[in-house]
Amino acid sequence: MQMLFQWDMSQQDFTKLEVKFWRTAKAANKTRAFANKLFEGAAKDVTTLDAIIVKHADNWRFERLAAIDRAILRLAIHEMSGQDTPPRVVLNEAVELAKKFSSEESGAFVNGVLDAVHKSLNIN
Numbered sequence: 001m002q003m004l005f006q007w008d009m010s011q012q013d014f015t016k017l018e019v020k021f022w023r024t025a026k027a028a029n030k031t032r033a034f035a036n037k038l039f040e041g042a043a044k045d046v047t048t049l050d051a052i053i054v055k056h057a058d059n060w061r062f063e064r065l066a067a068i069d070r071a072i073l074r075l076a077i078h079e080m081s082g083q084d085t086p087p088r089v090v091l092n093e094a095v096e097l098a099k100k101f102s103s104e105e106s107g108a109f110v111n112g113v114l115d116a117v118h119k120s121l122n123i124n
Contacts, residue, residue: 001097003039005071014040042078049074056116060109068102069110076114080121087118 003021006012012020018036027035042049053073054062065073076094080087091114098106 001068001071001075001101003035004042004075005068007039007043008067008071014043038075038079041082042074045078046074049077052077052117053113056113056120057109058116066102066106069098069106072097072102072106072110073113076110077117080114080118087121091115091118 002025003017006021007014007017010017018039022032050062050070053065053070057065062070072094076090079085080090091111094114095107095111098110
């Protein structure tokens with residue numbers, strides 16, 4: 001999520017951003033690979049992900065969304081669309097990220113958008 005946020009702010013090359021990020025962040029190699037895969041996938045699909053967000057963020061203009069909330073939603077929708085992590089786990093993690101990095105209100109907003117996305121994607 002942090003890499004996706006940084007990328008949204010700077011539009012840096014994926015590899016350069018990852019190298020810079022992992023200089024200060026500590027994680028096991030397996031965790032790094034997983035995080036890089038999610039980041040790169042979400043960044044590559046940003047146009048599609050943003051269209052999904054716009055469709056499900058009732059009464060919100062995309063430009064008015066906090067950058068951190070956009071990053072959380074993009075990442076969660078990307079991960080939710082895959083087959084590896086159960087959608088409810090993704091949704092719960094995204095809400096916790098929103099509460100931690102954005103605001104308490106963002107947690108409810110992220111929950112509402114992702115619940116609507118989950119239902120529309122017809123994922124179990």
